Structures are given as structure tokens and as C-alpha cells.
Amino acid sequence: MQVAMQRKTAGLTGRSQSRTQVRVYAKALNSMESPFAEELKKTAAYISQKGKGILASDESNATTGKRLESVGVENTETNRRDWRQLLYTAPGLGQYISGAIMFEETLYQKARDGQQFVDLLLAQGIYPGIKVDTGLQILPGDKGETTTQGLDGLADRCKAYRKQGARFAKWRAVIKIGEAGCPSTTAVLENAHGLARYAQICQENGLVPIVEPEVTLGPGDYSIEETAFWSERVYSHVFRLLNEYGVVLEGILLKPNMCLPGLDAPVASPKLVAEVTTRTMLRSIPPAVPGIHFLSGGMSEEESTLNLQALNEACPQAPWALTFSYGRALQSSTLKTWAGKESQWNAAQEILVKLAKANSEASTGSFKGPHPVPGGGRILQALRTGGAGK
Missing domain, CATH: 1.20.5 (Single alpha-helices involved in coiled-coils or other helix-helix interfaces)
Structure with a gap:
């Protein structure tokens, strides 16, 4: 007993x-939660609200200069300012865009009339964001794989950016596939660690981190299934480390690639892209993440919209918003229309808003066409390495 x-x-x-x-x-x-945890969750929910996306306008001064020069505009601070002002003051843009990623120079710039760009964006209901990485660095070896720089001093920079009005941040990690031995375990783990540490630092200092593990579109005849395989593997490592670093998943946004075949393989239909991409997301992205903001990744303006539409048709009950964070897919025709001419200012803004509207509709599965910029080829750019000014 x-x-x-x-x-x-x-x-x-x-x-x-x-x-x-x-x-x-x-x-x-x-x-482990940031003292800003509730604010971060609200900010992430606001940016990922249904029917809105992100304008990625965080190109460095050098990259912006190359694009300006491609339409005959000199790379000066004034011209860079005018180009960004054209984007941020487009009438009605806030109906379709909830966030704009800025470069450091742009975050502190003022419009011609002296108003801060951050205030002009907020007046449209668009939250200002900031690119915080300082560029890609080649990893040892002969494969051309990269890691992302910028953790040194990041906490202090985040504090300063928040004081200036930024409410979210962006850090791009690039995973190379399509070549024998790529991606290496070293590249995957190095980039997953960088994204997790960056996200942790951002949340500690009141900024919602955009986590961008880009399985980059590149040369080769690799299949869409190979892209899906590596994307899922990369995401699994990224989220494992985000959890280990105590990152609040409800207070982040994800900016991944769509699953596409290599550039030397036949182009996949929007239906196939959507089937493979949504399957990959459902297998690897926790429902706690409020929004998946796909990058355009070299797709043409029309292709970006049609694929996004197909994604939402394929997964109408997705646990996260399936939306966009587009750069060139919103800016390319806008820049060509403006080309530095004051007389084309309004026409360029109209093109931007039409493109934003088309992608907004696609993010709700309601885009019917026609597309404002039909056709068009891939919009690719060279891999940039080095510091923030590159």
C-alpha cells in the first residue's frame, strides 16, 4: 500500500x-519576442493585405544609374531623385501598393517641393522599407556561389532607419542552381544563417524583415522540378534557423522565387508554374507567415502578372497572401516611357499604376486582361557582387 x-x-x-x-x-x-512584436505583426499584416503588393525600388546608385543611362538620362543625384519621385507620387498607386523598398540614399531624400519621400509614401498608405544588406560576396571555390554581407553594424543602422520612418527591411540571399555541385551545402547554410540573423536583428529594432532566399533564375536546361527541389530544401533550412533564432514568423514577410525552369529550357506555362510553386510553398512555408511576396526574377511584365494570377487560381485558400514584390516588372516600361522627359511624366505614372493594378488583380485571382504591357522578353540583370554602392 x-x-x-x-x-x-x-x-x-x-x-x-x-x-x-x-x-x-x-x-x-x-x-524571445521583440518588444515590438505586436507592432511587427500588424505591420506585416498590413503590407500583405489582400490585393496589394510591394514596389521594389531599392536599386543602388550604380544600378539605378545604369538604368537611367539606358534611356539617355545622366546618373546624377537629382535625376535619381526625380525618377524615384515619379514612382512615389503616381496618383492612385496606394490603391495597389502597400510597401515600397528604398535604397539608403532614397530613404533620406526629399521631393522637389521639400517633402520627405517617406511622408509622400505614407500619405498614399504605402509603408516605407529599406534595403539593409551591403551586397553579395563570392564564396571560396570556383562555382561563383555567393553569400550576403551587411550584418556588421546592422542594429545601429536599423535604429536609424526606423527613426527616419522605415517600417520594414529587405535582405537578399542568392542560391545558384543549374551547375554541377550547386548549390553546395556551404552556400545553403551560409545564406540561411545570414537571413536568420538579419531577421532577428531587424525585429529586435522594430523593423519587419523581408526574408528573400532567391533560388536564382539562370542559364541551363534544368527543369522546373529541379528548381522546386532546391527551393524546398533551401526554405526548410531558412525556417529552421529562423525558429532557432527566435524570429516571430507572424512579423516577417517572405520574398521567394517562383519555380521556373532554366533559361535554356522551354518556358513553362503559367498553370505549370503555379502548380509546382504552390506545391513547394505548401510543403515548406509555415502558415504563420502572413505574406509571400514573389519576386519577378527576370520574368517579363506580362509573364509576372499571368503567373501570379495562376498561383492564386491554383491555391485560392492559401494560408498566406500570394502577392508580389516587383522591381523591373513595374519599372521597366515606366522608365522607358519617362526617359527623363518632363512632358512624359504623367504618361509614365499612368503606366506604373496600370501595371500595379494588373498585379493587384492577379494577387486576388481576378485579373482578366488585357495586360497594359503585353508580350516582352525576359528582363534579366547580371549578378551584382560587392558593397552597397554596387
């Missing part, structure tokens, strides 16, 4: 200890 009572008491004590351990563990998990 006494032995039985001892066993019963021991069992109760064990269960009590177990409950205590669970409570302690839960408290520990909560303590």
Missing part, C-alpha cells in the same frame, strides 16, 4: 514538473 502511494505521488509530482517545464518553456519562447 505504501509503495503504491509512493508511486502515485511520484506520478503526480512528475506530471506537475512536466506542466511547470511547459510553462517555463512557453515563457522562454515569449521572452
Whole structure:
């Protein structure tokens, strides 16, 4: 009898200890949350609201200069300012865009009339964001794989960016596929670690991190299934490390690639892209993430819209918003229309808003066409390495 009572008491004590351990563990998990946790969740939910996307306008001064020069506009601070002002002041843009990623120079710039760009964006209901990485660095070896730089001093920079009005941040990691030995385990783990540490630092300092693990579109005849395989593997490592670093998933946004075949393989139909991409996301992205903002990744303006439309048709009950964070797919025709001519200012803004509207409709599965910029080829750019000014 006494032995039985001892066993019963021991069992109760064990269960009590177990409950205590669970409570302690839960408290520990909560303590990992940023003091900005609730604000971060609200900001991420706002940016990923249905029917809106992100304007990626975070090109460096050098890259912006090359694009300006391609339409005969000199690369000066004034011309860069005018180009960004054209984008941010387009009438009605806020109906379709909820966030704009800026470069550091742009975050602190003022419009011609002296108003801060961040204030002009907020007046349209568009949250200002900031690119915080300082460029890609080639990893040792002969494969041309990269890691992303910029963790040094990031906390202080985030504090300054938030003070200036930024509410979210972006860090791009690039994973190369399509070549023997790529991606290497070193490249995957190095980039997953960088994204997790960046996200942790951003949340600690009040910025929603856009996590961008880009399985980059490149040369080769690799299949769409190979892109899906590596994308899923990369995402699994990224989210494992985000969890280990205590990142609040409800307070991040994901900016991944769509699953596409290599540039030397036949172009996949929007239906196939959607089937493979949504399958990959459902297998690897936690429902806690509020929004998946796909990058255009070299697709033409029309292709970007049609693929996004197909994604939402394929997965209408997705646990996250399936939307966009497009750069060239919103800017390319806009820039060609403007070409530095004051007389073309309004026409360029109209093209931008039409493109934003088309992608907004695609993000709800309601785009019917016609597309404002039909046809068009791939919009590719060379891999950029080096510092923030590259």
C-alpha cells in the first residue's frame, strides 16, 4: 500500500514538473519576442493585405544609374531623385501598393517641393522599407556561389532607419542552381544563417524583415522540378534557423522565387508554374507567415502578372497572401516611357499604376486582361557582387 502511494505521488509530482517545464518553456519562447512584436505583426499584416503588393525600388546608385543611362538620362543625384519621385507620387498607386523598398540614399531624400519621400509614401498608405544588406560576396571555390554581407553594424543602422520612418527591411540571399555541385551545402547554410540573423536583428529594432532566399533564375536546361527541389530544401533550412533564432514568423514577410525552369529550357506555362510553386510553398512555408511576396526574377511584365494570377487560381485558400514584390516588372516600361522627359511624366505614372493594378488583380485571382504591357522578353540583370554602392 505504501509503495503504491509512493508511486502515485511520484506520478503526480512528475506530471506537475512536466506542466511547470511547459510553462517555463512557453515563457522562454515569449521572452524571445521583440518588444515590438505586436507592432511587427500588424505591420506585416498590413503590407500583405489582400490585393496589394510591394514596389521594389531599392536599386543602388550604380544600378539605378545604369538604368537611367539606358534611356539617355545622366546618373546624377537629382535625376535619381526625380525618377524615384515619379514612382512615389503616381496618383492612385496606394490603391495597389502597400510597401515600397528604398535604397539608403532614397530613404533620406526629399521631393522637389521639400517633402520627405517617406511622408509622400505614407500619405498614399504605402509603408516605407529599406534595403539593409551591403551586397553579395563570392564564396571560396570556383562555382561563383555567393553569400550576403551587411550584418556588421546592422542594429545601429536599423535604429536609424526606423527613426527616419522605415517600417520594414529587405535582405537578399542568392542560391545558384543549374551547375554541377550547386548549390553546395556551404552556400545553403551560409545564406540561411545570414537571413536568420538579419531577421532577428531587424525585429529586435522594430523593423519587419523581408526574408528573400532567391533560388536564382539562370542559364541551363534544368527543369522546373529541379528548381522546386532546391527551393524546398533551401526554405526548410531558412525556417529552421529562423525558429532557432527566435524570429516571430507572424512579423516577417517572405520574398521567394517562383519555380521556373532554366533559361535554356522551354518556358513553362503559367498553370505549370503555379502548380509546382504552390506545391513547394505548401510543403515548406509555415502558415504563420502572413505574406509571400514573389519576386519577378527576370520574368517579363506580362509573364509576372499571368503567373501570379495562376498561383492564386491554383491555391485560392492559401494560408498566406500570394502577392508580389516587383522591381523591373513595374519599372521597366515606366522608365522607358519617362526617359527623363518632363512632358512624359504623367504618361509614365499612368503606366506604373496600370501595371500595379494588373498585379493587384492577379494577387486576388481576378485579373482578366488585357495586360497594359503585353508580350516582352525576359528582363534579366547580371549578378551584382560587392558593397552597397554596387
